[in-house]
Amino acid sequence: MPTLRLALAQVNPTVGDLSGNAAIVREWSRAAADSGAQLVAFPEMMLTGYPVEDLVFRESFVAASVAALERLAADLAADGLGDLPVVVGYLDADGPARISAEAEPDRGPRDALALLHGGRVAVKYYKHHLPNYGVFDEDRYFVPGDFLAVVRMAGVDVALTVCEDIWQAGGPFAIARQARVGLVVNINGSPYELDKDDVRLPLVARRAREAGAPVAYVNMVGGQDELVFDGDSMLVAADGTLLARSPQFGEHLLIHDLDLPAADPDAPEGDLGEMSVRRLVIDPVPAAPASPLDGGVADRVTDEAEVWQALVLGLRDYVRKNGFRSVVLGLSGGIDSSVVAAIAVDALGPDRVVGVSMPSQHSSEHSRDDAADLAKRTGLDYRIEPIQPMVDAFLSNMSLSGLAVENLQARVRGVILMALSNQEGHLVLTTGNKSELAVGYSTLYGDSVGGFNPLKDVPKTMVWTLARWRDAEAERRGAEPPIPENAISKPPSAELRPGQLDTDSLPDYNELDAILAGYVDGDKGRDDLIAEGHDATVVDKVLRMVDVAEYKRRQSAPGTKISIKAFGRDRRLPITNRWREPSDR
């Protein structure tokens, strides 16, 4: 039985940075070769980054992707890596996109994979199953491939597949079994969702059994706008046993030796019904590595640690990949801005985080103290900018009352943060949590101002859980807990009028978050929620608030997605919409 030393390169490409991404492939291919790997696999759309969305429609971008691929093949050979088969995702097209008048039915842009070998593009494969749900729009962009690529290397037949191919039964994995391959490689751009790692392993195991072959699953890592890719690359045996696994949220080269069946010289090729099989032989002779190597199985972390790492990585990459050096945020002394500050300091370090306390006449003494305490604990760059002079300038020139005055204070704070951003170059962070966003409990162009919001997809109750977890984690490591206990335990308030509390306007957050999980994430209706035991009056109130807040959500900053239905990319609703869950049927 031949042994194949596999390298799975869990790396962090940047959308559109073709030369930077190619440089990553060359660097990590060198490392794989230095470890004696006989095959190295990089993620889906490695060369272009993922997802590239409507850049697919730009012919100059497609041409640049293909040119970068060919240049990469030559550069790898020039690096002395021509003998190492390198599997890499990229954007290709064999015809105009569907939006063109010249579009042909079975040709167009492709979510493609190439195997680079001997200085050339040896094999191409086009993703067969295209996801078109949640954050995915691939029916809009791509034409599905209709053949499976099988490459014989070191005496083993290896099938090459892309991402969604593994999420659906039938297609490439079923054909791989018919083609009697010894291994299936699956390259991914699979975004993080809470508990998705718990789904991924059983899925890969199921598909390994369907193919009757081990599966090498490699995923990208890093943030891209609202998505964060968590890695979690793995090797699974034909019977579904986990053999090796990378950690989440970090770059990692997983190297592992696999004993694989020798290629069957009589295995079929050509048309196999649903798809055809295209074969290429680059190396028919098994060549066992010198000494066996085991990639190991990385420890799983708790849900809280997983979410925290997702938020830290999502923010760090948004800042870095958009060319910012630092961030600024308002510090109210409350739980949301405290947690965002702690995430920002973990992501960027304290010297790249500016926290501004902007007290008004309604700000309590404890709020100011809590903000200062957080600043001291984290070591961030702390400023104080009282807002009353600016608020008074508006009040003395306009006739304002009630809500208009409350919102005015939040908007003056927004203007101050944006002025600091313009003056000093920081990215402004927004700090509203998912529960607030859901019900519209925020001021448009006020506390919603900002370029990125780490808590956009984090419900309020989870904000508290994360705060307690982060402080406990600090204690465990003997470090100072970043978030003041008082910021966690005090009742939340916007402090825009005397004695104001969130509970004046909203139900208890435990109940609110449970209703939101059903209505927003679960698409449940009013009757379902009441049947689950929620009070009808509260359900009606929350549903109305969510329905009318769509416009505010549309105007909100991007933020890392961690749930099934984050606001933003994967939830599309009309703003103008008279539909309300019926309460009188």
Place this chain on the structure above:
Amino acid sequence: MPTLRLALAQVNPTVGDLSGNAAIVREWSRAAADSGAQLVAFPEMMLTGYPVEDLVFRESFVAASVAALERLAADLAADGLGDLPVVVGYLDADGPARISAEAEPDRGPRDALALLHGGRVAVKYYKHHLPNYGVFDEDRYFVPGDFLAVVRMAGVDVALTVCEDIWQAGGPFAIARQARVGLVVNINGSPYELDKDDVRLPLVARRAREAGAPVAYVNMVGGQDELVFDGDSMLVAADGTLLARSPQFGEHLLIHDLDLPAADPDAPEGDLGEMSVRRLVIDPVPAAPASPLDGGVADRVTDEAEVWQALVLGLRDYVRKNGFRSVVLGLSGGIDSSVVAAIAVDALGPDRVVGVSMPSQHSSEHSRDDAADLAKRTGLDYRIEPIQPMVDAFLSNMSLSGLAVENLQARVRGVILMALSNQEGHLVLTTGNKSELAVGYSTLYGDSVGGFNPLKDVPKTMVWTLARWRDAEAERRGAEPPIPENAISKPPSAELRPGQLDTDSLPDYNELDAILAGYVDGDKGRDDLIAEGHDATVVDKVLRMVDVAEYKRRQSAPGTKISIKAFGRDRRLPITNRWREPSDR
């Protein structure tokens, strides 16, 4: 040859307003019956409004749509209209949506049509061709239908189809020919685009020839968020001749008598290959109307009139359907705010439009004069709110310079408009044109503040053209031209620093708009644009500005779409993106 009196109801439904939309069907069916019509057709998704986007995933919404349909059938009969066949679009489902774990391959939500007759839902049809490009996402939502519904009424076989069915060759229209139908009804939710009416007639004519039968094309009218439906309903003979046509941008009942071939008793049903045919007979006997009736062909209007009407209707419906009564906007005396004010006054009347002049120390005398002149000409509610006291309050408390001070002035204006909105209940209108939006020539949370932007998809050069057209139109009718000549002819300036002109930062607008049309609407690359004769330095500068302005566009207000690629729904790009058109290949 039997004669059929057809009624095409070009009406304006509201998304989610099931009972209001049903009331429209009852009212217009009554009018059709009063005119002796033997068949009345309403637009696609008439009962729910269109598009309903992710409401499709809410089972309670689907159930409400189906219940409303059945209630409508009964109500029509109770109204004494049970004998009149009524064709109406609605949302149906014969299985869970694709996002559900229980999803089945060929079942799910349907973009459906029903024929109501005798108090019952007599026939259903499910849209076969699903558009998934531009503003359309229907592969995300719907399962395509696989049968054609053919109904015999007044001795004629009538095939029933929905929208995209007419935009693609093959499918329902090809099957209609095989089924030897006498007429094809096609109900639509077809959004306006400049010159789309010029495309529509040849398309309907082509499909009529493909079916070998006349086509009755009915489209909705009205605004829905960024879309505006223009109507343009029509009847086209089997040879492609236009028989009758409704005007654009207004509700209209088109009633027309058609001589049609008698139904062929031997016409096939059941499986016809690509689709099957389901037949229903509700009235086999021809019944000619008493005296012939011709719907007439409405006059076409100029491109300028078409765009103006689209912008007026888009704004009016956004305000009305979202429950606002009035709007407020800043009046700088410049061309953009002047044109938006004129659109708003045409849409809502002068007493529902508040215009606020917010001069700073950099505002020229002529700007203040032009704003006042526009207010006088249009009769809108005019206010003056100097911004210097508020700007000074920020400047005396913070250390700001350069761009931060320029932006501060725009942001203070945004705070004033939002305060007026909160205090008095107006919707804030944004006034930045498409050219500005494209290159990011605006202040985030400053002049970009607002709930709706009529010029979002209108390039600057078209803003001038529209202004001149609107003034000439007023002169032609003997009314006062709303837009001061000086606002049209003076060089544009943001007036945020002394002597500032747009041309300090931007190329001439004629050149800018030509480059933007190629890069944004046409997805052309740098080399294509230079080959068209544009200067390479200018192309590079404009392309860089467009590439980095994505975040600002993401934060901008909705606005009526009039072009192939409006910013917003039909253009999706990553914010984090390092790709720049290569300038050194």
